[in-house]
Amino acid sequence: MSTPTLEKPPAVPEEIQSFTVTLSVRRFVPETDEEPHWENYDVQMYATDRILDALHKIKWEQDGSLSFRRSCAHGICGSDAMRINGRNRLACKTLIKDLDITKPVTVEAIKGLPLEKDLIVDMEPFYASYREVQPFLVANSKPKDGKERIQTVAERERFDDTTKCILCAACTSSCPIFWTDGQYFGPAAIVNAHRFIFDSRDENAAVRLDILNDKEGVWRCRTTFNCTEACPRGIQVTQAIAEVKQAIMRGKP
Amino acid sequence: MWSWVLHRITGVAIFFFLLVHILDTALVRVSPEAYNAVISQYQTPIMGLGEVALVGAIVFHAFNGLRIIAIDFWNAKYQRVLFYVVIGLWVVTMLAFVPRHLINVFSH
Numbered sequence: 054m055s056t057p058t059l060e061k062p063p064a065v066p067e068e069i070q071s072f073t074v075t076l077s078v079r080r081f082v083p084e085t086d087e088e089p090h091w092e093n094y095d096v097q098m099y100a101t102d103r104i105l106d107a108l109h110k111i112k113w114e115q116d117g118s119l120s121f122r123r124s125c126a127h128g129i130c131g132s133d134a135m136r137i138n139g140r141n142r143l144a145c146k147t148l149i150k151d152l153d154i155t156k157p158v159t160v161e162a163i164k165g166l167p168l169e170k171d172l173i174v175d176m177e178p179f180y181a182s183y184r185e186v187q188p189f190l191v192a193n194s195k196p197k198d199g200k201e202r203i204q205t206v207a208e209r210e211r212f213d214d215t216t217k218c219i220l221c222a223a224c225t226s227s228c229p230i231f232w233t234d235g236q237y238f239g240p241a242a243i244v245n246a247h248r249f250i251f252d253s254r255d256e257n258a259a260v261r262l263d264i265l266n267d268k269e270g271v272w273r274c275r276t277t278f279n280c281t282e283a284c285p286r287g288i289q290v291t292q293a294i295a296e297v298k299q300a301i302m303r304g305k306p
Numbered sequence: 307m308w309s310w311v312l313h314r315i316t317g318v319a320i321f322f323f324l325l326v327h328i329l330d331t332a333l334v335r336v337s338p339e340a341y342n343a344v345i346s347q348y349q350t351p352i353m354g355l356g357e358v359a360l361v362g363a364i365v366f367h368a369f370n371g372l373r374i375i376a377i378d379f380w381n382a383k384y385q386r387v388l389f390y391v392v393i394g395l396w397v398v399t400m401l402a403f404v405p406r407h408l409i410n411v412f413s414h
């Protein structure tokens with residue numbers, strides 16, 4: 054009986070292939086620039102890296118002045134919505150392998166909101182429309198015998214899709230109506246109104262429907278479907294807007 | 307997005323056609339001779355090709371308008387399928403119209 058010998062040296066783990074990716078970033082520094090301009094950066098990336106990692110690499114290793122928002126980096130906080138290759142996405146959910154890296158990948162701030170610096174926009178007009186639709190539960194009556202407002206599975210299911218919103222503004226800033234008419238409430242505000250209008254526990258649906266039955270409300274929607282395609286949470290935004298339109302016409306949810 | 311872009315472009319084009327159309331029809335009240343001169347201009351082959359574009363725009367706008375009504379009143383889930391249906395119906399309608407129309411235009 055021979056002693057087992059090691060015939061081959063232990064396999065060195067194969068090196069993971071990395072790629073040089075060119076990022077074309079639309080830079081704007083309000084103190085020095087009059088107009089935004091495009092700047093190219095080459096970064097070494099793995100296929101499983103995300104655009105957010107590329108931006109980090111640029112900021113940490115090449116140009117510390119690059120400014121962008123990000124917080125959780127896992128698609129939940131909604132801070133890093135930006136226009137990547139002409140489409141609104143979350144930088145933290147866009148993998149290098151899903152992009153065509155033979156050409157520079159363009160990264161710019163979302164459109165329709167005032168540009169503050171590099172990839173940062175002023176989100177205040179967006180939040181102002183959000184506040185206007187009363188995005189909170191209004192229930193003034195006493196709950197029926199007990200402490201809870203009970204809801205059936207079907208009643209909860211009715212507005213499940215619109216509870217997923219993370220307020221990243223990818224939808225509102227992809228809407229061509231919002232680009233030209235900043236007064237329009239925008240898809241995100243309507244989605245968050247929908248979440249409470251169709252909630253069986255809420256008592257303020259009529260008020261919200263009245264707010265959205267405005268010249269700048271749901272009727273501005275021209276069913277372009279850009280919002281539905283942009284939503285990183287997969288919310289059927291245009292469907293939600295259509296349901297609010299129908300609720301206004303019926304006069305009740 | 308392309309359905310919306312096409313809907314806008316065809317909508318604006320149809321608006322301008324209607325504007326010109328109302329003006330040339332109103333001309334008959336001003337002077338029947340001038341009206342006849344304008345109408346005979348319309349019977350040239352170039353105008354015949356323009357009519358193909360006009361009918362194409364109207365047919366798309368009409369079918370896509372029905373699609374938008376379906377989205378608003380019925381269900382937005384099938385919008386993509388419905389867009390292909392609109393394109394399909396447009397192709398069928400144009401196949402029926404264009405050959406017959408062009409024969410008329412170029413045989414007179």
